[in-house]
Amino acid sequence: MYEKLAILIPTFNPTDKLIKTINNLNENGFKHIIIVNDGSFNNEIFSKIEVDRILKHDFNEGKGKALKTGFEYLKKLDFDGAITLDDDLQQDILDIKKIADYFLKNEGIYFGVRNFEGAPFLRKFANKIISKVFKVLYKEDICDTQTGLRCFPKKMFPWLTEIEGNGFEYEMNVLKTLVKEKYTINKVYIKTIYNGGKSHYHAIKDSYKIIKAILK
DSSP states (O other): OOTTEEEEEEESSOOTHHHHHHHHHHHTTOOOEEEEEESOSOOGGGGGOOOSEEEEESSOOOHHHHHHHHHHHHTTSOOSEEEEOOSSSOSOHHHHHHHHHHHHHSOSEEEEEOOOTTOOHHHHHHHHHHHHHHHHHHOOOOSOTTOSOEEEEGGGHHHHHTSSOSSTHHHHHHHHHHHHTTOOEEEEEOOOOOOSOOOSOOHHHHHHHHHHHHHO
């Protein structure tokens, strides 16, 4: 059903949640999965998964750089689009399928957005601040500016490789440029899932970088 959609997952020092994520995807019809190993120290986990391709950075370059590496690779392949997601089970498989189904019915840009109910206080607070700053500056109400669940058509892959930023600010730069260039962003509301695992996102430090990217 999803033969023409690729799944792109950037990862750094993943846990067994990556295995569960891939199993969930395979069981629900997503067979074309591209992993970008962003310079992980422990690579044993990658021997336990079967995906189309594992791309590797020699050292940790950041989530944004990993996504750009993935889009650069996908430019050469025959997919109609790609869905990006995280490696930690914080995106429900039903929400991923919902976005895929929307895309297959009407090709476009889709963002899975959360309301952050039940999220850790610092993450919820940081997201509210970022969203308010973004709305004031760009007149666009995006309640989840840092969502990792995004879907793009193939025609945008070259464009996505040229966006500035190698860390978490890359995703903000993508959003900012989409709004400035008046692309339509289809927002799909998804579950807020926080399972207590360690995150590579630091609420204060990375939010500061993101706000700097907004103001730039």
